[in-house]
Amino acid sequence: MTPERRDLALATKGFMPADEGDALRAAAIDAAGAVPEAPMLEVGSYCGRSTVWLGDAAEQTGRVLFALDHHRGSDENQAGWEYHDAEVVDTRIGKMDTLPFFRSSIHDAGLEDTVVALIGRSPVVASAWTTPLAFLFIDGGHGVEPARLDYEGWTPHIAVGGTLAIHDVFPHPDDGGRPPYEQIFLPALESGRFELISATGSLRILRRLS
Numbered sequence: 001m002t003p004e005r006r007d008l009a010l011a012t013k014g015f016m017p018a019d020e021g022d023a024l025r026a027a028a029i030d031a032a033g034a035v036p037e038a039p040m041l042e043v044g045s046y047c048g049r050s051t052v053w054l055g056d057a058a059e060q061t062g063r064v065l066f067a068l069d070h071h072r073g074s075d076e077n078q079a080g081w082e083y084h085d086a087e088v089v090d091t092r093i094g095k096m097d098t099l100p101f102f103r104s105s106i107h108d109a110g111l112e113d114t115v116v117a118l119i120g121r122s123p124v125v126a127s128a129w130t131t132p133l134a135f136l137f138i139d140g141g142h143g144v145e146p147a148r149l150d151y152e153g154w155t156p157h158i159a160v161g162g163t164l165a166i167h168d169v170f171p172h173p174d175d176g177g178r179p180p181y182e183q184i185f186l187p188a189l190e191s192g193r194f195e196l197i198s199a200t201g202s203l204r205i206l207r208r209l210s
């Protein structure tokens with residue numbers, strides 16, 4: 001990854017620390033080595049911060065990265081809320097619209113030939129998806145139901161030997177919200193279909209076994 005592209009990722013709005021972005025990219029490159037030809041998919045792109053790290057991995061390994069988001073913001077990040085960023089609101093309709101920021105990030109990173117935006121609700125896209133994935137990154141809705149639906153809808157599409165990456169996994173309630181831990185991380189391990197490979201901050205990397 002060029003220093004320029006990494007700096008661009010670090011300058012993009014979002015909540016992915018540098019060490020986690022680097023670990024995410026390394027895991028995606030490993031996953032491509034384990035599963036020939038299959039694409040990568042990210043659930044929850046927001047303004048494209050993590051997408052630049054993953055897009056770099058996809059470009060380097062000759063894969064396509066699908067970047068899925070409805071771009072209306074998560075339930076916990078809306079106008080008037082504590083973490084809300086007024087810059088990402090479409091004032092015409094009074095709703096969030098992160099797509100223009102996402103497009104700028106991917107354009108400026110030079111990744112438009114590698115990253116394909118999927119704009120829609122995760123369960124709707126998942127219900128029509130059939131292509132096995134080398135790498136799946138879940139960083140979508142952090143509520144109980146969105147997290148559960150992302151687990152159910154997307155993890156079956158990971159190829160055996162492929163990788164599941166989960167963001168914002170907080171085993172201790174004091175550190176952050178529980179759903180990515182309780183609705184995605186634990187069910188994946190308890191299913192027996194995945195093993196834990198590594199942890200970096202709140203990022204968890206799991207490999208599909210069967």
Ligand code: MG
Nearest residue numbers: 015139167168
């Ligand atoms: Mg996150």
